[in-house]
Amino acid sequence: MINVIVLIIGFILGICFDYIGSKLPLKKTKRNFKFSILTIIIGILNSILSLFFYNYYGFGYNFIISIVLSSLLILIFISDIKYFIILDSPLVISFIIIFISKWLFFDLKTSLLSILDGLILFLFMLLVGYLGTKLFKKESLGGGDIKLSFIIGYTLGLPLGFTSLALSTFLALPYALYSMFTNKEHEVAFGPFLISALWMVFIFSDKFTNLINFLFK
Secondary structure (H helix, E strand, O other), rough: OOHHHHHHHHHHHHHHHHHHHHHHHHOOOOOOOOOHHHHHHHHHHHHHHHHHHHHHHHOOOOHHHHHHHHHHHHHHHHHHHHOOOOOHHHHHHHHHHOOOOOOOOHHHHHHHHHHHHHHHHHHHHHHHHHHHHHHHHOOOOOOHHHHHHHHHHHOHHHHHHHHHHHHHHHHHHHHHHHHHHHHOOOOOOOOOHHHHHHHHHHHHHHHHHHHHOOOOO
């Protein structure tokens, strides 16, 4: 019975994520949101992910954070790939949920100290964006990408956070090379690669931690 409830909730949330990711950016383009087959597919996919995480983690911190990250994954893929926009509101809501979860499942000190990790990654990406803009004479990182880096640092901490940034670069490389030959503007939506790397590193955090220990021991 619980599995069925999780499936239903995951399906409903998936549809909501698709709606938010499509509707809010479209205020700039004056188009209407369409309830499509893709919306149904996203709902089904999110329900499957929700069920998987529930059965894999049980109800707890990892389950809650994995659902939050899956939500961001859907939203950012829709909004950033289509419109090169990463919405602020999902990032703020995600931060609040993760902050409260760390507080409840760990303690307030852990939740507050994690803000420092987020700020360090935020400032690092801000610097990268500034240097890239100076070097290439055009904006190299969007504000949404830089804000998302704060979520990465806050969620993962510094070692795994920088690992996530490195992984996102490798994930984006084939698409960036393809874009160089097919897109005169050379625009690459980096957000989907950032959130994908965050999602992967969080889910497989043990393996990435072992890799870091192996490389830097």
